[in-house]
């Protein structure tokens with residue numbers, strides 16, 4: 322028996338590790354195009370860029386882990402095609418790898434800014450360790466930073482840059498920050514906290530071009546005719562799932578590689594997990610969604626490993642996520658949608674926003690309220706019926722409700 326995993330990121334590594342934990346005895350090959358040992362991406366826009374950890378501190382496992390667990394890590398090798406008839410993965414510069422089960426864990430890549438000048442020097446995006454190193458070097462000489470996109474990564478970068486005393490402007494097409502992911506209340510809190518730290522915002526603004534001089538970015542042209550001087554442009558406008566290898570192999574794709582509740586594609590010996598997978602979720606009323614988070618990558622890795630090891634179960638983990646912005650920690654449990662009702666629960670430090678749809682709890686956004694977040698995860702996992710009145714009532718013990 323042999324398993325080949327394409328993509329040595331958070332999800333791919335987890336499948337390999339969980340297979341061994343489950344006692345799987347066959348061969349496990351982990352193919353990754355990046356040269357590094359599998360590493361965590363979240364600190365790239367947090368501790369790593371702030372200089373609080375180094376590359377060794379990002380590693381998900383020590384170098385010895387792979388040989389100890391008989392996981393063949395083929396680093397710096399790109400998988401180019403899947404031959405499903407022959408059950409082989411074609412890779413650059415080496416013989417095809419035969420598989421009995423194939424796991425696609427190819428992640429996602431940054432969405433490029435679709436305007437003239439986006440390829441000028443001084444325009445950066447952040448997905449990989451190599452991107453972070455380029456950005457770190459560029460920040461050393463930068464003064465005026467323009468960040469395109471007020472999503473999680475844009476705001477985390479804004480917090481880091483403003484803490485370094487740089488001039489920061491965030492340009493966002495929507496009317497508020499993190500508009501697709503969080504409530505008006507949570508968005509307003511982070512907007513105000515960042516503004517108090519000196520970050521300027523332009524909401525409802527479109528970028529039409531990056532202007533350059535001598536091949537370097539010097540300004541952004543905005544749709545309303547304004548021009549914003551910038552010697553460093555950071556683009557954080559979302560990602561595109563790496564689904565091409567699956568599509569070319571005849572598997573269903575479109576905003577991710579389509580999988581069923583067990584994370585299998587229509588070919589039962591090919592699974593897809595993590596940022597690249599589109600799966601049906603009870604937290605989205607059964608709709609097929611893609612989730613970009615560490616939790617999702619890890620739990621889907623575990624789910625597929627269990628199935629390969631002979632213990633199949635549908636994927637049903639509660640989605641959760643975090644984002645660190647300056648001194649504040651945002652944690653989200655569940656999958657709130659923009660139209661969901663908001664009930665704010667205040668505390669001495671921080672607050673949580675409970676989101677409801679048709680009277681049913683869909684998610685909880687906690688700001689500096691780790692205990693609320695942990696209780697929310699348990700409440701959502703067990704589908705406990707919490708009412709909006711209970712959510713708002715600080716005398717109601719959430720921990721007891723979650724028991």
Ligand code: FAD
Pocket residue numbers: 327328329330331332333352353354355361362363364365366398399400401426427428429447448449474563566594595596597612613614615616618641642643644645
């Ligand atoms: P990835 O980690 O992207 O791994 C996929 C790997 O596959 C990559 O190494 C890629 O190079 C490789 N690959 C792709 N195609 C091929 C191929 N054909 N052949 C070989 N290799 C291939 N999530 C949170 O929950 N909280 C956070 O605070 C948070 N912060 C983040 C900050 C940043 C800067 C970034 C970039 C992400 C952050 N995330 C955060 C998201 C989280 O890191 C991702 O959801 C997670 O890494 C997804 O894991 P994955 O294994 O699916 O994909």
